[in-house]
Amino acid sequence: MKRRSAIKNLLIIAGGIAILPACSTENGKASIQLSNLSINGDQEALLAEIAEAIIPAGDTQGAKDLNLHLFVLKMVDDCHPEEEQKQFLKGLDQFNDLSNQKFSKTFMKADIKERQELLATLDATQPHSQDVEAFYKITKRRVIQGFLNSKYVMTDLKQYELIPGRYNGYFPVN
């Protein structure tokens, strides 16, 4: 909650987009204004950790640095049908159970290795609930999208060219 307090009343840059924070973060509510999703602070924190496990910080910035969890929330809120929004919320809530089953502790308490091990089992399509599957599929896709399309990646790590000014159909590959 400390981090959220610190950024209260500031514009949040989620994967490069400015999002106006909601006023009441201290009451355990989400830090961004959403129209359709109802997300509390704990859920938001959990989503942030899941996103960070998918793309962690290291030599370069990771999901939390880029607020990719907020990007996920914005996309789910604006671009997904109601049914998927419901699945997303249910799946998110089941994540701690899943972690409890596997490691006898919540996802929040699991260490990064355990977290990534859990996610890897989801990628390998181990049996789990449909809601978790839907939640994870959406989240991973949106985290990746937010990462690749962030200002940080598009300017600091890979150069996106708005104006290429050229075309070569026989560019030699080294």
Next chain:
Amino acid sequence: MSNLNIDSVKARTFDAIVIGSGISGGWAAKELTEKGLKTLVLERGKDVKHVVDYPTTNMYPYEFDHRGEVPLAIQQAAPIANRCYAFREDAMHFFVKDKEHPYIQEKPFDWIRGYQVGGKSLLWARQTQRWSDFDFEGPGRDGFAVDWPIRYKDIAPWYTYVEKFAGIAGNKDGLKELPDGDFLPGYPLNAVEDYFKQVLSTRYGGSRHVVSARCAHLSKPNQIHIDQGRVQCQNRILCQRGCPFGGYFSSNSSTLPWAEKTGNLTLRPFSVVHSVLYDEEKGKATGVKVIDANTKEEIDFYAKVIFVNAAALNTNLILLNSVSNRFPNGLGNDNGLLGKFVAFHNYSARISAEYDGLKEYKTDGRNPAGGGYIPRFRNILKQETNFLRGYAAGFSAHRSMDRDLSKIGNDLKNELLNPVLGPWRVGSHMMGETIPKEESYVALETNKQDEWGMPLLKISMDYDDNDVKMKADYIEQLTEMFTEAGFTNITPNTASQAPGLDIHEMGGVRMGNDPKTSLLNKWNQLHQCSNVFVTDGACMTSTSTQNPSLTYMAFAARSVDYAVNEMKKNNL
């Protein structure tokens, strides 16, 4: 309007009126104003000024709230436009909200509309192939529709005329079925597109070709383009946002500013044209009735000559709605054929594959032309298949990037930041000629009106047996051609799409020699109302396999030239 005084009528009187500001209306406006006519251009939507009104044009991907995706609520308000490839977060403001502009689909028809100054010329795919005599002679030879009243030689000089001004990139390919034009340098094919071209040339004895697609981009501008305020295309391929360089041709970047410079242009946005006014004593049209889109007020404007360029189906709607004692069924519609014999292009088949060779190359930068173009190769010299006519096809190749997205953590991050080059991926789509038929029509539903009191348009056209056979042949032939080239994972996609999504709807006010069987003569002039001209998609007698826009431009310029000469002779 009885309380209006003489001065007001004078202020509403022009030499010429052009209905519509899209690709053909823009050309009519340019030609009329350059020839000294005070011209009123009516546009039903908002104004879009070049550069100034391109709100997304310089935005980076990360500056879009949804990274290009259209939020669900906006998709739901535009369920039809949403099917169009260009309806994305960066350009969705250039499409109509379908719910505000209802129409009746007697058969499924995705009517894609851009109501604004410039119309769909802001959004088009910029392909500009000339038609040939194989196209103009088609209906006569194959016995459908009616014979075109013109031949290639009639329109060829006008193709040259519009190409020089618009700026068309292309190569001289020397193909009779795809006549060469007055081109700027063509965009080159890439390694695999070139390879496929060679394969076809060898395997089919010079009867099947891949050429660089010809497109309305300034690959190397001439003085006439600089004079328009346009500069070289910068290969952004963000054209649908509107181009700050004027790198591609649109009404907004080219014809309308040019018309404005003459001092003879009056542009009136938010003007929904209700009908063309007809004076029975004079036996001519005298003007148009407009409904102000914002105030809903009716206003009449007057002119000596009227160009109807509202885009194919809306041109039909306006003429059908232009009723008088003399023309109870719509202006110039003595033969009852107005709205009939509409057709479209069949885009309902695609095919993709991979190529494992030429891995020493990739592409760098972006190709505005989009790649290669396969001109029609079926039934050209004579009928040789179990279907009439044929299809052109797009062909393009790109080097894929492989990323293993099943990874997690640092491994995933590494995949994302350091993708490896995969095989070349190739793809093609068909563009089939469909046959205009009497049972394919648009008509008015007078019991239902839109917000502006206009009757709704009923649309009824569909694929027929000929289209089904042609589509099967496309898949068969392209599969064979891809196989010959050693492509692998050849994957046909025959998922149909409703007519309309091709955005090549044509006809309803077709040209022809005989007033009994056509609406327009060889000058795009209504047989029955000599001072009304139609030079947009509505005038088309048949659909060809080539993209039609360049032909609309040429018709508009040619027709204005004729109209102004006739006015000078006091014949209009």
